[in-house]
Amino acid sequence: MSLCLMIPSASTIIKIIPYICTLKSSYNPLRQKKGIMSKKNKLERFAENKTFPNLFEYSYERIMSEGFPLQGKWHVDFFHNDSPIVLELGCGKGEYTVGLARAHCDINYIGVDIKGARIWRGLKQSNEEGLKNVAFLRARIDQIEHFFAKDEVAEIWVTFPDPHPGEGERNARHRLTSPEFLDRYRKIVSPDGILNLKTDSPIMYEFTLHDVVEKQGLPLLYATDDLYANDDNLEVKTIRTFYEQMWLDQGLTIKYIRFRINAEC
């Protein structure tokens, strides 16, 4: 390889110095605008997460060897009540988990996400407010059946999931409302368990409505491709997630579907 390919010219170095300075600076306007967190902030959040009594994080290896201690015991050993349990999957900062928990003290809410730095926000809020009906689980949703027992969950919220927009079976399988994911949810929800999907994505909306709910003959309770165009007083309108607000600011319409996870027998 010739050396001139590896050593940048003096003019290139002068041009890239400001970029290097920006990347190294703790205040980086580009990162701030995109909501990208510094490594230091992340580490601080991971450390604080360990102090919250309502966060559960177990490695897959540990779950496989020991099992999850609260599986089938969330009511008795954690919430100390028999109120219904509602999950928010891919909860991010947990706006639904915390927002719904504030409004319904007779329902238990568990936010599930793999990203600890995001769920920190919901953990911090729920602890500062002393919400006893909130927990967070740092786990992969594709392993959800290892964390709950059959019939332990009453309802699921899926809020602004990645739509995996590409064509074909491989992308469809990764959507959180795909037949594969619904089979996982069926292992943990009660027979009349409900799934709520809120999304900005027409692909996610159409796929869920037609390729899943209609094809599987699941009872559809509500569907709209423009939630805020209707003037009804649905509670779903009262809470906006981080991603939802971002999409609304960009002028996108919000879609909402509510259906039963099991077909009527």
Ligand SMILES: C[S@@+](CC[C@H](N)C(=O)[O-])C[C@H]1O[C@@H](n2cnc3c(N)ncnc32)[C@H](O)[C@@H]1O
């Ligand atoms: C687009 S964000 C939406 C976050 C939040 N619900 C909102 O509306 O602001 C999708 C979230 O799902 C989480 N997620 C995606 N796939 C996941 C998986 N298989 N297991 C756990 N979390 C997952 C990501 O970490 C991310 O926080």
